[in-house]
Amino acid sequence: MSSRTLTNVVNDQTVALNALIYGYAGHSLVTPHAALQQIWWTDERINEKVTTDFITSRLRPSEREWLDRPVGFGDLTDDTYIDWILERARRLFLVLAEVGAAEKIFKVVENSWDDDDLPLQMEDIEKLSLSSKRNDQVNAKFYHTQFAFLLRELREGVHIDYAPNEVLPLEYVMGLPPAVTLQHWSRVHLPKKQREVYVRRKFSLGNTESPTAFESDFIMDVESSRMIEHEHIAPVWASYTAKGTGYTLTNFVGQHTLKTFIDHRNPQQYQRLPKEERRYLLLGWLHCLADAIATLHQSGFCHSSIRPSNILIDENNNIAFSDIGSLETFQRDKKPDPMEAYTYGAPEAHISTQSFDPEAPAPSPNIGTTRKPSTASKSSSGSSNSSASQRQKLTKTPTNDFSGFNFGFKKNKPAPQPRSRTNETEKADVFSLGCIFLDILTFMVKRKAHDFTKHRSSKQKINTGGKNSRTDSSFHANLDKVDTWMKVVEDIAFEHDEDAFRAVPHIMNLIRGMLSRAPNIRPSARDVRDRLLEILLTETAIPSVHCGAHKHDIGIATSSNSGSDRASTMSSVRSSSISTVSSDADTIRHSTTSTMRVSSILNSYADRSSSLSDISEFDDGASMRTIGRPVPPPISTSHGSSKTSPPPPPTPPMSPRSSKSPASPRSMRSSSPSSANRTYKITPWNKPFLLLP
Structure with missing residues (x-):
């Protein structure tokens, strides 16, 4: 060339x-x-651009004299016009200067508008009288220019409703995880923060019949997920809505699911660890997962979707649940595997194995109460959010009345037959968690997951609609074969001299209780977690147990020494058991466990209603808000007995929307543009996340 x-x-x-x-x-x-x-008009760049010299350079000499005068409503503030611009309206001034109408900044200040009111709607822009005669082109130029300088950055705990033309402050990360099932969750980072990577999940907010059918569900599920903060549950770091779609960001960046991690057999991140650390890592996973489920149950949630594909592992071998399975919003962006849900489900959830069709689509979950979409208004620019009400997020009153439900379908269509959630209880979670434990221990002794599946598969085939048939490899239908496999794993563990394998037989005894066919016989998630901690500290030389402090417990003293005291106590038990006979060690272990265990997890589920009443009522006119985490009320505990006293019968929770509840405080300054005529309708939320067994 x-x-x-x-x-x-x-x-x-x-x-x-x-x-x-x-x-x-x-x-x-x-x-x-x-x-x-990419050129991002961040707060730092706006502050560097809009200075006193820049403002004065865009104004005429006669207009500059107004800068040092008090604002028009000086009785409420001592600020001058220049103070108001530099502190509250830098972006507005930059937009006005760009369209050649910088002098209109004084009218903006007199209306007490600031950068939080961006983006302005056309009717508000017309009030500025940008030209001597009405000029739609100038108004349109202002409308489109404001989006170039408007950059509302996402922050932790914030939800933003972005306007259609608004700039999304995110950049894609060019990298894909090894797990193909996770590759549709994009990786992004914030402007100028390339090292802070987040996983973005996308959820549709409507359908062809109603573009906003699921918007209120999305907002409420995001708020509910923020009520649980645990290192091993991927958090919702921030969320936003844009163009009819909802998005969540999490800072737990998974590279594998537990399924792909085990199927890989030799993940690179796992092979980099020394052999001894690998085994301690896997044993620690058991305790961390149990601690996460115990926290969910104590907070009033059931997971109801514990399976390998819903557990994530990042590049540093940290493990976490991808979300709370009982929150329906977070299941919409997944491709459900009916066979996996059936395989890891509890026996009570599948009464008849012959009627199961693994090829059939997963049935939609049943909802205990009506969930009506929000009736809050939304402006055409999208600057207002859709969460305007104070809601009751959880109800503890079980009900069997399924009449009169509205599932969002037209009346002329036949009502669907949803799957009942009566069997999705805490005990069902414990069963599924025991199945996960077996998968991890099978991986630990270097046995193939396929061999385990083949071993427990029954020879009797199940009917799949008359066309095909498959062997039943579920745990609940083949408990006898599962038990023989557990003996195989125990025999392999006995062949090793490393101390990590000494814990395997004790954990197997615990798993046998978790996999009991009768739900009432299974231990609680909290008992599983406490027993695992005891086994790890007394049977192995593990240097530290993550989550060993159990700082998420509700009803236990929150002093900083409580967790360390328990760990030190258990460590002393481990050292004592080495130098004494086994009977003495059992006595010490039993005494320690009895002393440290609280008498009740929760005195009453109704106690959570008091924490929900603290949730503030959001103003529908604001498109950004910070979602706080309610603080649970103190719960009295008793340490005098090893037996757990039954909690008192639950009392019906009171709705947080009460006639005696104080109204939201109004701002002293003028209302934001186009919000004076808005009306708000509060819709309380009565959706139960679980039904008591």
Whole structure:
């Protein structure tokens, strides 16, 4: 290719194409050398741009004199016009200066508008009278220009409703996880923060019949998920809605699911660890997962979807549940595997194995009460959010009345037959968790997951609709074969001298209780967690147990020494058991456990209603809010007996919407644009996340 031909090819268009393909804006088609960076109007850049000198340079001399005068409503504030601009309206001034109407900033201040009111709607822009005569082109220019400078950055605990033309402050990370099932969850980072990577999940907020059918569900499920903070439950770091779609960001970046991790057999991140640390890691996973489920149960939630595909592992071998399975919003972006749900389900959830069809789609979960979509208004620009009410997020009163439900279908359509959730209880979670434990221990002794599946599969085939048939490999239908496999794992553990394998037989005895066919015989998640901690500290030389402090417990003293005291106590039990006979060790272990165990997990489920009453009523006119975490009320405990006293009967929870509840405080300044005529309708939320066994 001649130099003339190359010169003709390398032009502005090819440079832009080069930047689009490679991510760099180089002047060579094959050797890009200059990074193309997105221009973000962040708060830092706005502060550097809009200074006193910049403001005065955009105003006439006669207009500059007004800058040092008190604002028009000086009785409420001592600020001058320049103070108001620098503290509250830098972006507004920048937009006005861009359209050539910087002098209108005084009218903006007199209306007590600030950057939080962006984006302005057309009727508000017309009030500014940007030109002497009505000029729709100038107004339209202001409307479109404001989005170039409006950058509402996502922060932890914040939900933002972005306008259709608003800039989303996110950049994609060019990298995919090894697990194919996780690759549809994109990786993003915030502007100028390339090292802080987040996983973004996408949820549709409506359907063809109603574009906002699931919007209120999305908001409420996000708020409910924030009530649980645990290191081993992937958190909702931030959330936002844009163009009819809801998004959540989490800072737990999973590289594998537990299923792909086990199927891989030799994950690179796992192989980098020394052999002894690998075994301690797997044993620690058991305790951490049990602690997460115990926290869920103490907070009034059931997971109801414990299976390997819903457990994530990041590049540092940290493990966490991807979400809370009982929150329906977080199941919409997944491809459910009915066979996996059946395999890891509890016996009471599948009464008849012959009627199971693994090829059939997963049935929709049943809802205990009516969930009505929010009737809050939403502006055309999308600057208002849809969570305007104070809601009751959880109810503890079980009910069997399923009449009069509204599932969002038209009346002329036949009502669907949803799957009942009466069997999705805490005990069902314990059963599924025991299945997960067996998978992890099978991986620990280097046995193939396929061999375990083949071993427990029954020879009798189940009917799959008359066309096909498959062997039943579920845990609940083959408990006898599961028990023989547990003996195989125990025999392998006895062949090893490492102390980590000494804990396997004790854990197997615990799993046998978790896999009991009768739900009432299974231990609680809290008992499972406490027993695991005892086994790890007395049977192994594990240097530390993550989550060993059990700081998430409700009803236990929250002093900083409580967790360390328990760990030190258990450590002393471990050292004592080494130098004494087994009977003495059992006595010490039993005494320690009896002393430290609280008499009741929760005195009453109704206690949570008091914590829910503290949830503030959100103003529908605001499109950004911070979602706080309610603080649970103190619960009295008793340490005098090893037996757990039964909690008193639950009392019906009171709705947080009460006639005696104080109204939301109003702001002293003028209302935001186009919000004076809005009306709000509060819709309480009575959706139960679980039914008591």
